[in-house]
Amino acid sequence: MSSNDSARVLRSIRGMPTSDGAGVRLTRVIGTPSLPELDPFLMLDEFGTERAEDYIAGFPDHPHRGFETVTYMLDGRMRHKDNHGNEGLLTPGSVQWMTAGRGLVHSEMPEQESGRMRGFQLWVNLPARDKMSAPRYQEFAPERIPQLAPAEGVGVKVIAGTVDSVSGPIQQPATDPVYLDIELSAGTAWSYRLPEGHNAFAYVFEGDVSLGEGEASHAIELQQLAVLGGGSTLHMRAGAEGARLIVVAGRPLREPVARHGPFVMNTREELMQAFVDYQEGRF
Structure with a gap:
């Protein structure tokens, strides 16, 4: 495999502390002034704390x-409910992929009063043709998510x-x-081929981990996000402490984005209509 097919780090950024919901403390990594979006990804929040008052x-x-x-969810338990009668419990290692589509109102509340709460929430844009589709959920308990050991010292959960x-x-x-979700033992290297034409990042x-090959390799520290590009094969090597990272990629939509708060549409008119529909109870 030629080195010019090696994915490289285009830029690396740190998240910024913020709070959302009723005061839950988060680190926002995508959806900040330094990285407003990475089509089709609109936002990435990491939450992680042992302090109950933070969540x-x-x-x-x-x-x-x-x-x-x-x-x-990496640690902790969160219950979700929506106004369409859906309800579920997210436990450690579980994933919920919720398509809001034309609209819903939901809550995500911790089902614990102490202990560690840790995980990620990612926002993925929908194409114009799907924005007004019916809401749906894909929810998977940890045992439904394949875990592989593709090489010595490498563990991968395939979400x-x-x-x-x-x-x-x-x-x-x-x-x-x-x-x-990739776990690498100290000093271990592994390569993964990303889909052609996708936008991708690693967090x-x-x-800590080095990404890329040879002189183009780039050290990415704890709580840093690397925007990837330039080739399809992502080479990674863990530092002396080992590493755990998420690698995420998606086909860009290349459509106009009109967003405000919890609504993401293609035009300002559609955005205004979303506010009206919500206020008039049509979600």
């Missing part, structure tokens, strides 16, 4: 329209996409996403 107020009822939310002909449970034809949430 206990949760995310009371709030609306969504026009995009998808992907919640990946979406394919590793060694094993595919994750999440399907979304519009953006054809990849979502991998390190334990340890």
Whole structure:
């Protein structure tokens, strides 16, 4: 495989502390002034704390329209309910891929009063043709998510996409996403071939890792996001402490984005209509 096919780090950024919902403390990594979006990804939040006061107020009822939310729980328990009668419990290692479509009102509330709460929420845009589709959920307990050891010292959870002909449970034809949770032992190297033409990023949430090949390799530290590009094969090597990172990729939509708060549409008119529909109870 030629080195000019090697994916490289186009830029690396750190998230910014913020709070959302009823005061839940988060680190926002995509959806900030330094990285407003990475088509089709609109937002990435990491949450992680042992302090109950940082998460206990949760995310009371709030609306969504026009995009998808992907919640990946690493530690802790979160219950979701919506105004269409759906309800579920996210436990450690579980994933919920919610398509808000034309609109719903839901809540995400912690089902614990102490202990660690850790995970990610990713917002994925929907194409114009799907923005007013019916809301739906793809929800998977940890045992439904394939875990592979593709090489010595490498563990991969396949949430979406394919590793060694094993595919994750999440399907979304519009953006054809990849979502991998990769654990590397100290000093271990592994390579993964990203889908051609996808936008991709890696985010390190334990340890540190170098991405890329040879002189083009780039050290990515804890809580840094690397925007990837230039080639399809992502070479990664863990530092002395080992590493754990998510690698996420999706087909860009290349459509105009009109967004405000919990609504993401294509035009300002559609955005205004979303506010009207929500206020008049049509979600």
